[in-house]
Amino acid sequence: MPARVGVVVFPGSNCDRDTMHALALAGAEPVELWHERADLAGIDGVILPGGFAYGDYLRAGVIARFSPVVRAVADFAREGGLVLGICNGFQVLAEAGLVPGALLRNRGLRFLGRDVHIAAERLDTPFTARIGERRPLRMPIAHGEGCYFADEATLDALERDGLVLFRYVRPDGSAAVLDGSQPDPANPNGSLRAIAGVMNAAGNVAGLMPHPERASESLLGSEDGFGIVRSFVEASEARSTSRDLVAASAGGGR
Amino acid sequence: MSSHRFAVNVTPKAGILDPQGRAVEGSLGHLGIDGVSAVRVGRRIELTVDADGAAAARAVVERLAAELLANPLIEAYFVEELGAASSATSSAKGAA
Numbered sequence: 001m002p003a004r005v006g007v008v009v010f011p012g013s014n015c016d017r018d019t020m021h022a023l024a025l026a027g028a029e030p031v032e033l034w035h036e037r038a039d040l041a042g043i044d045g046v047i048l049p050g051g052f053a054y055g056d057y058l059r060a061g062v063i064a065r066f067s068p069v070v071r072a073v074a075d076f077a078r079e080g081g082l083v084l085g086i087c088n089g090f091q092v093l094a095e096a097g098l099v100p101g102a103l104l105r106n107r108g109l110r111f112l113g114r115d116v117h118i119a120a121e122r123l124d125t126p127f128t129a130r131i132g133e134r135r136p137l138r139m140p141i142a143h144g145e146g147c148y149f150a151d152e153a154t155l156d157a158l159e160r161d162g163l164v165l166f167r168y169v170r171p172d173g174s175a176a177v178l179d180g181s182q183p184d185p186a187n188p189n190g191s192l193r194a195i196a197g198v199m200n201a202a203g204n205v206a207g208l209m210p211h212p213e214r215a216s217e218s219l220l221g222s223e224d225g226f227g228i229v230r231s232f233v234e235a236s237e238a239r240s241t242s243r244d245l246v247a248a249s250a251g252g253g254r
Numbered sequence: 255m256s257s258h259r260f261a262v263n264v265t266p267k268a269g270i271l272d273p274q275g276r277a278v279e280g281s282l283g284h285l286g287i288d289g290v291s292a293v294r295v296g297r298r299i300e301l302t303v304d305a306d307g308a309a310a311a312r313a314v315v316e317r318l319a320a321e322l323l324a325n326p327l328i329e330a331y332f333v334e335e336l337g338a339a340s341s342a343t344s345s346a347k348g349a350a
Contacts, residue, residue: 042299058322058323059325062285095325101327102325102327102328104270104271104328105274106273107271107273108273109270109273109274109277147271149270149327150327151327178323180271184333190271254338
């Protein structure tokens with residue numbers, strides 16, 4: 001059975017179709033989840049895609065946080081369900097407190113739409129297991145509020161607990177400027193510790209600003225993001241299978 | 255029930271980089287103004303609450319501010335009472 005991966009669609013989402021396309025390429029069955037939907041029955045994993053949910057009014061992601069579907073996603077996450085937020089989806093997860101930190105206006109104040117390089121700090125998570133090795137991955141960013149912020153104590157805890165999932169790096173894989181103190185095209189939004197993506201403490205919810213779904217086939221100029229999509233699909237599949245087994249044994253082998 | 259008018263003032267917390275504030279500061283030289291520093295750009299939200307008394311109305315606004323209008327990780331806020339709203343709203347209607 002292919003994993004049924006839900007893709008949330010808010011008014012203002014604009015990467016939902018791209019995400020569903022990439023999920024299908026990775027062998028999943030994408031399921032569109034309209035923002036008024038409050039029931040995630042039969043869903044094995046959820047992606048919150050990029051865009052401008054509810055116009056990004058007030059603060060990026062904050063209005064979306066109170067939508068029926070995000071409340072359902074929060075329950076799903078508390079039960080151990082796999083959730084990935086991409087770009088605006090990351091902002092929604094941060095506003096909802098499902099991943100640590102906040103995304104501030106880019107330091108240069110401009111909306112940035114261009115390729116960056118990131119490297120996975122962990123290769124043993126549901127989001128990165130298929131990447132294979134630590135190397136620079138080229139994929140686009142497209143955001144105005146992508147400057148990762150958390151206080152020093154939180155940043156230290158994230159590093160200590162291995163919850164930094166992705167960092168911006170130079171094309172050759174060397175470290176970008178870590179604190180945004182000087183402009184660095186490798187860390188273009190000025191994220192603290194050059195953080196491009198983080199995970200929650202339980203390891204089942206993650207967010208990143210760059211767009212792996214837009215770098216998932218050679219036709220798009222890069223396949224470097226596909227490892228992230230495949231990792232998520234395979235982890236969702238594994239969860240689906242183990243849940244079926246539990247259900248089957250609980251139901252006396254229906 | 256009475257109507258109460260409030261303003262919630264939201265600003266970036268001390269120590270949080272505020273690139274908008276910096277941009278405003280950077281433009282001051284073009285105006286020939288000096289001696290201005292520490293510019294912080296925030297937002298102000300005004301609203302009317304119907305509740306049993308000012309204290310109850312303020313409690314609603316405090317909750318709204320903490321849960322929605324400001325992100326406590328990065329923003330500070332203060333709630334300002336603008337006074338009973340009933341006359342203000344009707345005169346606003348009349349005047350506007």
